[in-house]
Amino acid sequence: MTDMMAAPALLMGAIAVLAVGTFAFRFAGPALRSKITFPPRATRLLETASVVLLAALVVTSGLTEGGVFAGIARPAGVLVGGVLAWRKAPFAVVILAAAATAAVLRLLGVP
Known part of the structure; x- marks a missing residue:
């Protein structure tokens, strides 16, 4: 007890x-x-490392599911979201467009 x-x-x-x-x-x-304080070179390396880590996260979560290729729909959604983010679209628009792209492609039978 x-x-x-x-x-x-x-x-x-x-x-x-x-x-x-x-x-x-x-x-x-x-x-x-x-x-x-960090030396300027260390600051640049830390800034670069954060971008590389974020890119690696996007690639692994955007392209794979369970260690295998996730199909075309998810990367297409990530691509649409990335383009909209690059064009400085509002965050909600980026998320909704990426999700809608993947959903429509899956609805059409694209894996």
């Missing part, structure tokens, strides 16, 4: 630790921004 009582306490403790850790990370960024 004591194991049943310990589980909620353990869960609440884990949630508290994660909450404090999340707050500490979020607070550390603005708090340390003025105290830590």
Whole structure:
């Protein structure tokens, strides 16, 4: 019976630790921004790395599902969304157009 009582306490403790850790990370960024400086080359590399990571995320989630090619409909939707985002369309329009493109293609039988 004591194991049943310990589980909620353990869960609440884990949630508290994660909450404090999340707050500490979020607070550390603005708090340390003025105290830590990076060389210009490191700043450029970090900016480039963030773009590369975002592009990798788009490619893997836009082209694959379960480790295999997702078909034509999803990449077509991602392409439409990417073009609209590049043309500075409102975010809601980008999302709706990308989803509609994929949905219409799937409705037409395109995998």
